[in-house]
Amino acid sequence: MSTKKIAIIGGGNLGSAIAQGVLKSGFASAPDIIITKRNIETLAGLQAQGVLTETDNAKAIAAADVIIVALKPYNIKEVLSRVKSAFNPAKHMLISVVTGVSMDELEEIAGPGMPVVRAMPNTAIAIQESMTCICHKNTTPEQAAWVMQLFDQLGVTVSIDEKLMDAATVLGACGIAYALRFIRASIQGGIEIGFDVRTANMIAAQTVKGAAALLISGNRHPEEEIDKVTTPKGCTIAGLNEMEHQGFSSSLIKGITVSYNKILKG
Ligand SMILES: NC(=O)C1=CN([C@@H]2O[C@H](COP(=O)(O)OP(=O)(O)OC[C@H]3O[C@@H](n4cnc5c(N)ncnc54)[C@H](O)[C@@H]3O)[C@@H](O)[C@H]2O)C=CC1
Ligand SMILES: O=C(O)[C@@H]1CCC=N1
Numbered sequence: 001m002s003t004k005k006i007a008i009i010g011g012g013n014l015g016s017a018i019a020q021g022v023l024k025s026g027f028a029s030a031p032d033i034i035i036t037k038r039n040i041e042t043l044a045g046l047q048a049q050g051v052l053t054e055t056d057n058a059k060a061i062a063a064a065d066v067i068i069v070a071l072k073p074y075n076i077k078e079v080l081s082r083v084k085s086a087f088n089p090a091k092h093m094l095i096s097v098v099t100g101v102s103m104d105e106l107e108e109i110a111g112p113g114m115p116v117v118r119a120m121p122n123t124a125i126a127i128q129e130s131m132t133c134i135c136h137k138n139t140t141p142e143q144a145a146w147v148m149q150l151f152d153q154l155g156v157t158v159s160i161d162e163k164l165m166d167a168a169t170v171l172g173a174c175g176i177a178y179a180l181r182f183i184r185a186s187i188q189g190g191i192e193i194g195f196d197v198r199t200a201n202m203i204a205a206q207t208v209k210g211a212a213a214l215l216i217s218g219n220r221h222p223e224e225e226i227d228k229v230t231t232p233k234g235c236t237i238a239g240l241n242e243m244e245h246q247g248f249s250s251s252l253i254k255g256i257t258v259s260y261n262k263i264l265k266g
Helices: 013-025 040-048 057-062 076-081 103-110 123-127 141-152 162-192 197-218 222-229 235-245 248-265
Strands: 006-009 033-036 052-054 066-069 093-096 116-120 130-137 155-159
Touching (some): 006 057, 076 103, 093 141, 103 116, 116 141, 116 162, 197 222, 235 248
Parallel strands (some): 006 033, 006 066, 033 052, 066 093
């Protein structure tokens, strides 16, 4: 278990999910986590588990060794600039999960020499099933190892070059929503062919989990596994081909590139 004090600045969807995941993993104990928000009422669930809550970001930063920033991209600069004097590069490490804000910009906000990390997890971090891409700057080997340990507790972690961070945002973080929309569409189809919504939900979600597990456990390409399902002249290939005629793969690829360009252009 880590003995570092962790401040999470911005207790929204992702900030709260990170706190939940850290607690569930046992990586840090509840009193070593402090989470901030302007209105802390919505953090009652975390508070009940012993996590500290705070409206004053400067106080939270001063009490912490590691600061995880989960603010919106449009207010990170303004919010952190207000507490600039609370940052101490000799004591702190700053981890940002904020989309589209570079490590140079983070260092500029927090002060020269600040150890900075960009991490791109997804909301499955709350249940320790995140895919997290990370890169870092000015970190000591001990700090870099701690960050890997933290995110390894919360799912699967990969170190990437910062130039791929926006692509990681789309494939990993937005990807949760794309996958869920696939499941939702499957449920809608399942109801049309006879299932009630709860059973269709269970079948669709477990089937996607199984498909992902086949790839992960066997380190395989999807088409190898698809080949095992598509009986010649069977119903799978008939349905798959119709999906492709309707633009299934194309719509996903186009959506991914639109998300990516949205990050680039703002
Ligand atoms: N939601 C997701 O799936 C993912 C989000 N991200 C990134 O994480 C960041 C946060 O995203 P979400 O959690 O979805 O947004 P969110 O809007 O749910 O969370 C931001 C939180 O910051 C709080 N906040 C605003 N001003 C504050 C202040 N002065 N002091 C303390 N807290 C303040 C807001 O009340 C809000 O709860 C974004 O930059 C996003 O790009 C990254 C990966 C996945
Ligand atoms: O939609 C967004 O902008 C954020 C970034 C990744 C997931 N949610």
